[in-house]
Amino acid sequence: MKIVNSFLTSSVGKKILMSLTGLFLCSFLIIHVSGNLLLFKNDNGVSFDLYSHFMSTNLIIRTIEIGLFAFILLHIYVGLLLTFTNRKLRPKNYKKYKLSETTTFESRIMRLSAVLVLIFLIIHLRTFWFEARFLGATSQYKLILTSFSNLYYTGFYIFSMLLLAMHLKHGFQSAFQTLGIKNSNYNTIINIFSFIFWFIIPILFASMPIYIFLNK
Amino acid sequence: MILDSKIPAGPLEKKWTSHRFNLKLVNPANRRKYKIIVVGTGLAGSSAAASFAELGYNVLSFSYHESPRRAHSIAAQGGINAPKNYANDGDSVWRLFYDTIKGGDYRAREANVYRLAEVSGSIIDQCVAQGVPFARDYAGYLDNRSFGGAQVSRTFYARGQTGQQLLLGAYQALLRQVNEKKITFFPRREMLDLILHDGKARGIVVRNLVNGKIETYTADAVVLATGGYGNVFYLSTNANASNATAIWRAHKRGAFFANPCYTQIHPTCIPVSGDYQSKLTLMSESLRNDGRIWVPKKKNDLRKPNEIPENERDYYLERLYPSFGNLVPRDIASRRAKEICDNGFGVGETKMAVYLDFVDSIKRLGKETIKQKYGNLFDMYKQITAEDPYNVPMRIYPAVHYTMGGLWVDYNLMSNLPGLFVIGEANFSDHGANRLGASALMQGLADGYFILPYTIGNYLASEKFGKINLTDSSIKSVKNNVEEIISKLFNIKGKTSVNEFHKKLGKIMWNNVGMGRSKKSLNEAINQIKKLKKEFWSDVKIVGEKENVNAVIEKAQRVADFIELGELLATDALNRQESCGGHFREEFQFDGEAMRNDKKFTYVSAWEFKGENKKEKLHKEKLEFENVSLTQRSYK
Amino acid sequence: MxxxxxxxxxxxxxxxxxxxxxxxxxxxxxxxxxxxxxxxxxxxxxxxxxxxxxxxxxxxxxxxxxxxxxxxxxxxxxxxxxxxxxxxxxxxxxxxxxxxxxxxxxxxxxKDLMIDRSAFDRILQVGGYISAKTGGIPDGNAIPIKKEDSDLSMDAAACIGCGACVAACPNSSAMLFVSAKISHLGLLPQGKIENDERVIKLVAQMDEEKFGSCSNTYACEAECPKEISVTNIARLNKYFIKANL
Structure with a gap:
């Protein structure tokens, strides 16, 4: 009961939950991006479709998928909870408040980037995941080709990756701070991984629609 | 009335031990039946309150601050002395005792000073146990430095924030007892009067600084730990709120005020820059370990310091005191600086400053080492003056820093009023006419942790305490008196602000009762203060509401009391026809150095209040020296 | 001007x-x-x-x-x-x-610019100390303390409790203040003994006193007059996790 009592009800406990769910979602990005790299294979999407098929039918993956959704919801729920609690704790706003001089851009837009990434996620799931799972689309590859031949969709996708990058730039290293791992001994390694997550991964993701759009 | 210092008999080294054995004890089960009021939460007040509560007494703790941690002990920079002899340089309890007695120019009680030196080692142990992060060497042991003219390294320090760290230790000990419900802390309450009942101190009247209400609290004993009265000079290194009202009002209720003329001027402060100046900032004395003090040899030299060649500089302390050089005691360093500026050799815009130069040390030790030692002080200096002391010498000038005088107390730290105990800077007891560097923190904590907890028990165990009713007319009249003073101030509706009066008082004090005093200047001061007092009570202007936060009415009362205290200070200085420590009478000097008159003045002056606008009565407590022989201080 | x-x-x-x-x-x-x-x-x-x-x-x-x-x-x-x-x-x-x-x-x-920061006292009151009583203490040098730890502890202990960290924080969080005390005491061998209890109690009281949670924007560190580092917040988090495991 000690854990339930002092941990989950405390602000620090909630933040830890936030960081753990966030890091789990980050780990999913690795799998997602590496699988998607198959798009670049010049075989008319055969390998990619095989991979998509495996991902949507394998029992283990399907189980993890449930966990993934649960973590997304938990991440959102705790995030909302903390945001609304914190908002109430400054009963009157400052007339002038220069956060811009004391904080980074990405940390200030964390909530905005969260909302936009969520909107992106819903549209993204509707276009690909929902289509395949419930509407019987057989080739993800074809879906991707049609979607990214649309300039607006591609633009929206790239913009969303920019926001994801910002969200991860603050969120990834922040998770280690919250888990108490960030200190001078580990800073370099955390910074390297942070760079991979906020810079390389979103670029890889964004490079796919660009590649497809340009090769249509 | 004969003042009984209650110094125990027996050899010096045994006095405190045998006294402790002879003190009566309160049965642990009975301690919760006693209530003790502690006013002030600096080092002395916090440590005393915490220690009482740990013993089982109920404590009411008062501060005019919002939190105990804001008390001005927090600003002490340099360190705290203890003769641990960790440096293996021949230190001992006896040596610290001797240095303190000598440094105080033989105007303190031997027994008190010896006890202070004796318990000071335990303070370090206590603070380490509380988590005070004292500086350590690479082996993990406590580091020491030499400080303020001492020839041994016995000063423990936590960077330049020793006072802060010691106070946080005591504050945390206090908070722990608040949590245990043994201490009730009353924030933002200013003590304005003392309640006496059957001749014993039994309570206080305070103003609630948030809603202006006058409140009364009673207990079995009252402890004042309210600090010194340096702000009588307006500009000092004291905090803005530091004041003498608590001890002064207790004095007016009958507590004797001892040695008010012993005031310490600190040699290394940042000089005044303009009329708007609200306080002076101290630069730790430790700077004198590596800095060299000089002025140009030519009067009114307008060149920049770096343009003045070596042979045109006068390193006057090194010239006058070859063996101690820049490390002469505070009073000497201060007086020489004043003298040299008065003679027209001063530097800077106002010509009221001397240089403290680090060029040689930077050459010898490297910038990094100097930065490590004094980095925060250099930053502080730069912040205030916009000059970089790594490249340009600091400008410094003496400022009022500490007051050795205070309410008279006996060996048990009790004033002449039964049940009124006074500790820390608020009492007069241990520093004589001059305090050594790093000894204030030592005294505050010694009183609070290791002396008063014993002696107050003796008082409580020896006395019977009748029930005291808040409705008693004697208590009501004290409360009414406080309310009347406040109403009176509001009703004057004059034209001059409280601050202007304070500034005027400060000027009178600094010019006539400052570093050099003479019969003429002191008489002048007394006359001017008398006039100022009349002016104050007919022309002061109070704005704001009575029953709300009101800094003006708070300060008005403090200034009113400072004016009266200022007069007593000058009176005491006039009476003491000798020069000793922080008290320098221009008529009494030999070859430029202070000249004591041991035949006539080896006594403590304790002043008794005889009524408004009446002359105070002097009582003398003779000082006996059985263990040290009185010599003229010489640092040449 | x-x-x-x-x-x-x-x-x-x-x-x-x-x-x-x-x-x-x-x-x-x-x-x-x-x-x-x-x-x-x-x-x-x-x-x-x-x-x-x-x-x-x-x-x-x-x-x-x-x-x-x-x-x-x-x-x-x-x-x-x-x-x-x-x-x-x-x-x-x-x-x-x-x-x-x-x-x-x-x-x-x-009133006006004057605020009530007594919440800070109440937070420390529940455990922001080492429970050492006056007296009966071994010699100050009995426990050697690594210079590095002692220096880090001093860095954190420099906190003056002004509340700028709370004021600057978009969430009104007091994490820098609380973590400074946790680090000050927790880094010293004398203080380690009560670490678990201290961190749990202080965090609970901090929440009770209506301070927000930390979202690692580090505005606190930027405004701290004593330049207390946010690594202290990481240390608090670490101690908090350890205390709960």
Whole structure:
């Protein structure tokens, strides 16, 4: 009961939950991006479709998928909870408040980037995941080709990756701070991984629609 | 009335031990039946309150601050002395005792000073146990430095924030007892009067600084730990709120005020820059370990310091005191600086400053080492003056820093009023006419942790305490008196602000009762203060509401009391026809150095209040020296 | 120089406050910010108006009494200083300066710029100490402490409890303040013994006192007059996890 009592009800406990769910979602990005790299294979999407098929039918993956959704919801729920609690704790706003001089851009837009990434996620799931799972689309590859031949969709996708990058730039290293791992001994390694997550991964993701759009 | 210092008999080294054995004890089960009021939460007040509560007494703790941690002990920079002899340089309890007695120019009680030196080692142990992060060497042991003219390294320090760290230790000990419900802390309450009942101190009247209400609290004993009265000079290194009202009002209720003329001027402060100046900032004395003090040899030299060649500089302390050089005691360093500026050799815009130069040390030790030692002080200096002391010498000038005088107390730290105990800077007891560097923190904590907890028990165990009713007319009249003073101030509706009066008082004090005093200047001061007092009570202007936060009415009362205290200070200085420590009478000097008159003045002056606008009565407590022989201080 | 000030005036805790404009001439660049306010208050007294209430005491950046938002920054422009160490040379002739109290649910306004920070005391009260009693203590050198640990502990112990971290934080979080105490004591061998209990109690009380949670924006570190590092917050988190496992 000690854990339930002092941990989950405390602000620090909630933040830890936030960081753990966030890091789990980050780990999913690795799998997602590496699988998607198959798009670049010049075989008319055969390998990619095989991979998509495996991902949507394998029992283990399907189980993890449930966990993934649960973590997304938990991440959102705790995030909302903390945001609304914190908002109430400054009963009157400052007339002038220069956060811009004391904080980074990405940390200030964390909530905005969260909302936009969520909107992106819903549209993204509707276009690909929902289509395949419930509407019987057989080739993800074809879906991707049609979607990214649309300039607006591609633009929206790239913009969303920019926001994801910002969200991860603050969120990834922040998770280690919250888990108490960030200190001078580990800073370099955390910074390297942070760079991979906020810079390389979103670029890889964004490079796919660009590649497809340009090769249509 | 004969003042009984209650110094125990027996050899010096045994006095405190045998006294402790002879003190009566309160049965642990009975301690919760006693209530003790502690006013002030600096080092002395916090440590005393915490220690009482740990013993089982109920404590009411008062501060005019919002939190105990804001008390001005927090600003002490340099360190705290203890003769641990960790440096293996021949230190001992006896040596610290001797240095303190000598440094105080033989105007303190031997027994008190010896006890202070004796318990000071335990303070370090206590603070380490509380988590005070004292500086350590690479082996993990406590580091020491030499400080303020001492020839041994016995000063423990936590960077330049020793006072802060010691106070946080005591504050945390206090908070722990608040949590245990043994201490009730009353924030933002200013003590304005003392309640006496059957001749014993039994309570206080305070103003609630948030809603202006006058409140009364009673207990079995009252402890004042309210600090010194340096702000009588307006500009000092004291905090803005530091004041003498608590001890002064207790004095007016009958507590004797001892040695008010012993005031310490600190040699290394940042000089005044303009009329708007609200306080002076101290630069730790430790700077004198590596800095060299000089002025140009030519009067009114307008060149920049770096343009003045070596042979045109006068390193006057090194010239006058070859063996101690820049490390002469505070009073000497201060007086020489004043003298040299008065003679027209001063530097800077106002010509009221001397240089403290680090060029040689930077050459010898490297910038990094100097930065490590004094980095925060250099930053502080730069912040205030916009000059970089790594490249340009600091400008410094003496400022009022500490007051050795205070309410008279006996060996048990009790004033002449039964049940009124006074500790820390608020009492007069241990520093004589001059305090050594790093000894204030030592005294505050010694009183609070290791002396008063014993002696107050003796008082409580020896006395019977009748029930005291808040409705008693004697208590009501004290409360009414406080309310009347406040109403009176509001009703004057004059034209001059409280601050202007304070500034005027400060000027009178600094010019006539400052570093050099003479019969003429002191008489002048007394006359001017008398006039100022009349002016104050007919022309002061109070704005704001009575029953709300009101800094003006708070300060008005403090200034009113400072004016009266200022007069007593000058009176005491006039009476003491000798020069000793922080008290320098221009008529009494030999070859430029202070000249004591041991035949006539080896006594403590304790002043008794005889009524408004009446002359105070002097009582003398003779000082006996059985263990040290009185010599003229010489640092040449 | 001449300045325009917009100062928050609020009669008491329950009153509705507002900004009042003041013009002030003859400000010297050598004045400290508080001395500038002293001058303004003297002028108000001349006009028989109530003075602006603000907490201040030592005026050398160590007591932690002073502090308000000056042009949107806790303790004003610059870093590593408290309001009393801010000098007017940081402003230009003709500047408009907005002065408001530190705002947070945990810091109710008492009057004008004066706030109630007693919540900080109540947080430390539940365990921000080492439970050593007076007396019966071994020699100070009995437990050697690694210099590095002692120095880190001192870095954290330098906190003056001014509340700028809370004021600057978009979430009104007190994590920097609390973590400074956790680190100060937790890094020392004497303090380690009570680490688990201390961190759990302090965090619970911090939440109780209505301070927000940390979202690692590090605005606190940027505004801290003693430049307390946010690594202390990481350390608190680490101790907190360890205490709960």
């Amino acid at each position: 001449k300045l325009n000030l917009k100062v928050w005036r609020q009669q008491n805790n329950s009153a509705k406050g507002k900004f009042v404009n003041y013009k002030i001439d003859d400000v010297s660049e050598h004045m400290s910010f508080l001395e500038m306010l002293d001058v303004l208050n003297e002028e108000l007294i001349k006009k028989s108006e109530d003075t602006i209430a603000f907490d201040h005491d030592c005026r050398e950046g160590i007591c932690g009494s002073c502090g308000f938002m000056i042009n949107g920054r806790a303790h004003g422009p610059g870093s590593g200083i408290a309001t009393c160490q801010l000098h007017m040379r940081s402003f230009k002739d003709g500047d408009t300066i907005i002065i408001e109290p530190f705002r947070a649910e945990g810091f109710p306004v008492i």
